[in-house]
Amino acid sequence: MISVPNTLKISLRALRVNKMRSSLTMLGIVIGVAAVIAMLAIGSGARQRVSDEIASMGSNLIIVFSGSTSSGGARMGSGTDPTLSMDDVEAIRRECPAVEDVAAIHSGSAQVIYGNQNWSTGIMGTMPSILQINAWEVAEGKPFTPQDVKYATKVCMLGKTVADELFGALDPVGKIVRIKKVPFRVLGVLGKKGQTMTGQDQDDVVYVPITTAQKKLFGTAIPGMIRFMMVKARSVDDLDPAQQQITDLLRQRHRIGPDQDDDFTVKNLTQMMQVAVKLADIMTLLLGAIASISLLVGGIGIMNIMLVSVTERTREIGIRIAVGAKTWDIRLQFIIEAVTLSLIGGSLGIFIGQTGSILVARFANLPIIVSPLSIMLAFGFSAGVGIFFGFYPAYKASLLNPIDALRYE
Amino acid sequence: MENHASALIQVRNLTRTYSLGETSIHALDTISLSIDKGEFVSIMGPSGSGKSTFMNIVGCLDTPTSGSYFLEGVDVSRLRRDELAEIRNKKIGFVFQGFNLLPRTPAIENVELPMLYNGTSARERREKALEALRIVGLDDRIDHHPNQLSGGQQQRLAIARAISNSPSIIMADEPTGNLDTKTSAEIMELFVRLNAESHITMVLVTHEPDIAAHARRLIRFLDGEIISDERNNVT
Numbered sequence: 001m002i003s004v005p006n007t008l009k010i011s012l013r014a015l016r017v018n019k020m021r022s023s024l025t026m027l028g029i030v031i032g033v034a035a036v037i038a039m040l041a042i043g044s045g046a047r048q049r050v051s052d053e054i055a056s057m058g059s060n061l062i063i064v065f066s067g068s069t070s071s072g073g074a075r076m077g078s079g080t081d082p083t084l085s086m087d088d089v090e091a092i093r094r095e096c097p098a099v100e101d102v103a104a105i106h107s108g109s110a111q112v113i114y115g116n117q118n119w120s121t122g123i124m125g126t127m128p129s130i131l132q133i134n135a136w137e138v139a140e141g142k143p144f145t146p147q148d149v150k151y152a153t154k155v156c157m158l159g160k161t162v163a164d165e166l167f168g169a170l171d172p173v174g175k176i177v178r179i180k181k182v183p184f185r186v187l188g189v190l191g192k193k194g195q196t197m198t199g200q201d202q203d204d205v206v207y208v209p210i211t212t213a214q215k216k217l218f219g220t221a222i223p224g225m226i227r228f229m230m231v232k233a234r235s236v237d238d239l240d241p242a243q244q245q246i247t248d249l250l251r252q253r254h255r256i257g258p259d260q261d262d263d264f265t266v267k268n269l270t271q272m273m274q275v276a277v278k279l280a281d282i283m284t285l286l287l288g289a290i291a292s293i294s295l296l297v298g299g300i301g302i303m304n305i306m307l308v309s310v311t312e313r314t315r316e317i318g319i320r321i322a323v324g325a326k327t328w329d330i331r332l333q334f335i336i337e338a339v340t341l342s343l344i345g346g347s348l349g350i351f352i353g354q355t356g357s358i359l360v361a362r363f364a365n366l367p368i369i370v371s372p373l374s375i376m377l378a379f380g381f382s383a384g385v386g387i388f389f390g391f392y393p394a395y396k397a398s399l400l401n402p403i404d405a406l407r408y409e
Numbered sequence: 410m411e412n413h414a415s416a417l418i419q420v421r422n423l424t425r426t427y428s429l430g431e432t433s434i435h436a437l438d439t440i441s442l443s444i445d446k447g448e449f450v451s452i453m454g455p456s457g458s459g460k461s462t463f464m465n466i467v468g469c470l471d472t473p474t475s476g477s478y479f480l481e482g483v484d485v486s487r488l489r490r491d492e493l494a495e496i497r498n499k500k501i502g503f504v505f506q507g508f509n510l511l512p513r514t515p516a517i518e519n520v521e522l523p524m525l526y527n528g529t530s531a532r533e534r535r536e537k538a539l540e541a542l543r544i545v546g547l548d549d550r551i552d553h554h555p556n557q558l559s560g561g562q563q564q565r566l567a568i569a570r571a572i573s574n575s576p577s578i579i580m581a582d583e584p585t586g587n588l589d590t591k592t593s594a595e596i597m598e599l600f601v602r603l604n605a606e607s608h609i610t611m612v613l614v615t616h617e618p619d620i621a622a623h624a625r626r627l628i629r630f631l632d633g634e635i636i637s638d639e640r641n642n643v644t
Binding site for chain 1: 465468490491495496497498503505509510512513514522523525526527528537550569605
């Protein structure tokens with residue numbers, strides 16, 4: 001059996017003889033591999049961007065709703081029966097290790113008046129921790145403090161939309177607005193948050209201390225009850241433990257027996273993220289599949305050229321067989337030749353694909369990710385293409401009859 | 410017929426039939442003969458006489474339809490493709506009318522070619538190839554490509570390739586067919602010398618009587634049969 005280095009030497013010599021032809025054949029693989037690498041990089045970049053965006057919205061968020069009321073058999077939906085209390089909020093903050101922060105929310109809607117301007121908007125009674133939980137920024141002024149919550153002071157923060165509608169170009173900080181005829185001092189304005197995925201304006205809201213909302217604006221049947229709370233888990237991995245800890249704690253605090261249903265609902269935002277990421281994955285797959293077609297075409301190009309090469313070199317093959325080359329000696333020679341073509345093409349393709357991805361990343365502002373896996377995949381794939389499309393020509397060459405091959409002109 | 414000890418090639422009732430559609434052609438029709446080690450045999454005959462078919466079978470490039478072929482006492486008539494390749498590699502050196510050298514490949518590598526397929530080490534390959542090139546007088550041309558050599562030099566290179574692996578037989582098929590008279594004479598001298606000095610068995614196919622006359626034994630073929638087998642003392 002001939003050794004692989006010797007075969008490689010023969011193959012390289014044969015490829016050098018037809019430089020133009022070898023380069024053009026390689027070009028097919030170069031384009032195919034570059035396309036696969038670039039498409040996978042762009043696809044995974046898009047995936048990364050989607051999940052980054054969701055993460056910035058607070059992917060570690062858990063929402064705990066009060067239980068639903070049923071009125072004559074019609075269930076009224078989550079939060080209609082306030083079963084959660086401010087004490088529950090404190091208990092969760094204190095006793096659930098997977099929880100980073102909690103903000104209780106008691107909300108409603110009302111007309112806000114400043115001077116001769118008025119605006120109907122959502123009023124969210126909450127706690128200062130809501131800012132950290134949602135990673136919201138205060139654009140002007142300052143936020144209200146735990147003291148404001150403790151003493152139910154009449155202060156508020158405005159969403160950007162509300163501030164624009166009521167104050168226009170004026171600076172709202174320090175001004176007095178009226179909500180349900182109660183005067184509130186504006187402490188600050190939040191930075192612009194834009195719309196949610198469902199199109200709601202996240203800036204069309206006024207934030208007040210939750211205790212103020214409960215006492216002055218939207219009274220509750222039992223004092224100190226809240227509609228829902230937002231909980232931030234310490235990390236994405238802590239989401240499931242946090243949900244479990246909250247559920248266990250609340251069942252215990254609410255004295256719910258083992259076969260009774262919860263009087264609250266715990267939800268998180270990971271599902272939304274999973275759907276979006278799945279979509280990005282499908283897109284990556286689609287792009288990769290389209291790019292793979294060009295790799296396939298490149299492979300067929302290799303096969304085509306190898307078949308021509310076998311025919312052209314019939315006499316050479318005849319000589320080799322006559323002096324003792326066995327079936328696999330001949331096969332190996334042509335397979336290695338095809339693999340050499342596809343691997344050189346593949347390496348160039350990886351380089352071009354990577355360079356292209358970096359350029360796209362710069363211009364399209366996408367976080368392009370060229371993963372080592374996709375490079376290994378492309379390398380392995382192009383070797384595979386060489387073996388697959390080289391095999392038939394090699395097989396054909398190895399079965400030549402030496403007597404006829406030696407007479408071939 | 411018995412195997413006697415010195416018989417290198419022994420064929421018995423060798424028949425090779427080609428089927429062309431419904432008719433079949435007997436290219437060789439029950440041939441029996443033996444060639445001893447160290448002999449120099451010429452085979453003559455018009456085209457279609459079966460001499461090429463005989464050469465192909467004796468050279469292990471083809472297998473007979475029926476009959477047996479013992480090469481150094483081993484029946485090679487029923488061997489598989491790769492087993493035949495091994496026999497050719499070890500025991501047979503070929504010299505063709507059209508030289509059949511690898512183009513764009515240095516002379517030395519052409520000579521090394523048979524050894525490339527039997528696991529000879531690179532160093533030993535080089536040594537043996539250099540020795541073969543020295544024997545044929547081309548040791549000053551080791552890096553030349555075949556297209557840089559004259560016809561006679563190319564044929565000598567082919568002979569160097571044939572002897573590089575120390576075969577038992579050299580099968581030469583019209584080795585002087587493409588050469589002028591003077592060069593033909595040189596090539597024939599080389600064959601005679603190899604036969605005399607290295608005791609390599611020579612089997613030579615030709616249609617030129619003065620080339621055939623270099624051999625000590627002349628076998629004539631016609632219509633797939635041997636019509637004469639005579640020994641002479643001309644050398």
